[in-house]
Amino acid sequence: MGTGALGGQEGDRVSGDGGPGNWSPLDHAVLRQVLDGTPAGVGIYDPQLRYVYVNPALARMNGLPADAHVGRRITEVLPDLDDAGEEALRQVLSDGKSREVPSSGRTHAESELGRRYWQGAYHRLDAADGTVLGLVGIMLEVSASRQHQQELERARERLAILDRAATFIGTTLEMDETCAELAGFLVPLLADIATVEVFPTERSTPCNRGVLRLRRAAMAALPNLREQVKTFGEPGEYVEYPSGTTIPRCLRSGSPVVQNLFDDDALGHGGSVRERMAAFRSVGIHSALVVPLAARGEPIGTVTLVRCGESPGFTERDTETVQDVVRRAAIYLDNARRYTHEHGIALELQRALMSEPGSPHPSVEAAFRYQPAGSTALVGGDWYDTVRLSYGRTLLAMGDVMGHGVEASVDMSQYRSMLRFVAAADLPPHRILRRLDALISETESGRPASCLLALVDPARGTCTFSSAGHLPPAVIRPDGTVRIVDVPVGPPLGTGHGGYEAVPASCRPGDVLLLYTDGLVERRGEDIDASLDRLAGLRLHSDGDLGGLVDRVLSLLVVEPADDDIAVLAARIIR
Structure with a gap:
């Protein structure tokens, strides 16, 4: 904008027929109305980016009178202006190319938006001789739209975190493992140290009056803090919090508690033992966030997040995000807690239904083991029994009712009773299976079941096997070798199809018969022949304690939680 532009030259005049007369849009008075009346902020700056002119709109934006701007640099009026915005204006002065420049900063004006945002268009002002006079900028404030954008970004971030949490937390129905997943997810994403503490099963009976007792189910820390954190305790320990300290207050109110930059008194109020404050300080703990852990209206415990060293304190945004994660994790923990309770009931019921096996003849020694499946399945219908028969013979039985849960356990108990009833008729093993098959098939709700029978006759040195869909038995010889007995498998x-065969085999004193369910040997995705080869490849001592021998077999074959229940029966011929 040069002097000619302000002079109102003749060539710039326009004629308005029938109008108010001739006038120029470049007259000083007209330009003043244009600049003063526009809601956009207009500013003119010299080459040192000092204000030469501001219109009323820009003065209002900056929170200073117009005349208070003149002669002051932009950074003096906007001390918190981002560096990128100022650098862009210098580039316009340097190369003369007009630019649109987004910028942000804090002004002298009071604003609920905090940091404010502008979108400006800038071009260079040159004299007729090419001298750079300065810049002119036209600005619109976009703080509200920027704030809305930031809110959307924050919402997307929280959804992304929750999406990650859904894949990381709740992969198991084991309570402590789920707690460990929660603590491991929070570190390092939202904390330097995280602990999850839950009510013990006996939570209705606190150890001391006025003291809250929790069990530390899980703890996670940054790698460089793990050794130091061990001084605070280990997962599995019980922790007591006096009434009025942070953890009880959090549970009582049902709301998060944030403690940033707390002192020793605050640490003590959190329930810490005074002697441990030095350990807290050595780690550099300065902020904590305690969030209640509850699901379906029932409290489960608390989650405590800690930040150390140069990590920032917890913000309101952090608290909201952690609450979202903890609320989701609480559902998984409640499911795990309910499952653990129901699984325990089913297991106790199965043990009650599976009464002690009968006593074999003195010439046969027997040992039994039952091991329920891991947390991914309910208890099943595995069972075993021994029935004493005439002439010194003993019937060994191993069965597996298809399915899991209480129903399978009830059917297991019923089939076991049927076996004892049918075996009393002193039938050979294949005919016992035929009678059982007929009885069960006539039962309206009867589940199919596999069964292996072994009739041991020490006087004759024989053992007669018969199988209804069951895995073959194994014989452990005194030399430690294991042989799989080939037994035809019937339905x-x-x-109701019948069709069972009896297979006799020699049994010498010192031999150990091994009957088992599929959980002992089968592995997901593995051919059954490979599973049986693994059993046959063992080298075991058949002498010594028979129960110890069974434990040895379990330790060698079950190296991780099994997918199915395991029942094992071992019988040794004594004479």
């Missing part, structure tokens, strides 16, 4: 019990 499972309950199909």
